[in-house]
Amino acid sequence: MRIVRIGVVLALVVPAIAAGAYLLASAVLSRLAVEGRPAAREGVEVFVCTNGIHTDLVLPAVTDTVDWTIDLPDGDFPGAGPQASHRSFGWGDRAFYLETRQWSDLRFATALSALFGRGPSVMHVYALHSPAGSPDCGMLVLKEGQYGALAAFVRDSFRRDGAGRVMPLPGSGYGATDLFYEAVGHYSPVETCNEWTGKALRAAGVTVGAWTPFEGGIMRWAR
Template structure:
């Protein structure tokens, strides 16, 4: 899907014109799953502060972005590698109805990655996207996110309690699509598969 060249890299067709207030964000996929990749700190949102309770390197100087992916708790936590996928876990995810988690990964900027599409969003649209992501975290009574210690695949990622239930209708990729729609990015009306998201942002 074509876009406007901004800053030497093609921006997705849903991008705003580049201004001083524009926020650069990415949508990245591996062919099966998609993540929203947002800058660590902007005037609209400080994810470092939001995620500081998690025992992973949210505050390290090299961290410029966080990747957010929502999905089925059992599938995420029991399938660290594709070889770990069991028929029971696959069937449970297919049927849906189980609890969800948010997977957060600390990253350097993915600019230039062939697995990612780039978008520029004005502040209002970016805030709408942030509201979608923030609203997907389950929180304590005082509003803090709820990390699951020791749940990450490595030292730079961590899982958090999330709201909502994964289903064949609300998949991990449809969650991404809903966030993009909330931000006014043109995507399909329903995006259950990774390809249905990525075609709109590349």
């Protein structure tokens, strides 16, 4: 009986310690700056937006550096209209994204799969107007080289076919202005959707935390 009690205690205590260590590491490392380049006064305006849990990068659809409409044409987003000046990018676990459209849809198996990084990932793309002025977004100005590095990171996050084309999932969007695409990598407690955003910003030379698994760790640097 004593052994059973010890086992029960360990089953409760060990996960609690692990969760506490995880949260502590996040709190410390998300504030530990990876210094980037000085903020630019002129260049390409990009946005980092949050829904309170998840962060997206919102980039101009067309600049001198990259034309996203080549990989992500307007026809993929029939409800957006010709005035959609930007594309938003959010990376994450495929099952979680596609099967959990509302929190009430969340299943234990889906959460467990995402937690242990077993499933494939997707890129969620919206065609939208500029979010300038939105309280949910922060704006950054990047020099051309910085934006090129950011765009290269995002581009390399898409899984591509043998001809180098992105791989959309037809009918997967939440509406007529968004669509999901096959992506590379696997979601895990370390490689979260928000850490993907953090990696993209670090690739562009933006000062951001060393590890950013939660949206707060991103937005404190982006706002």
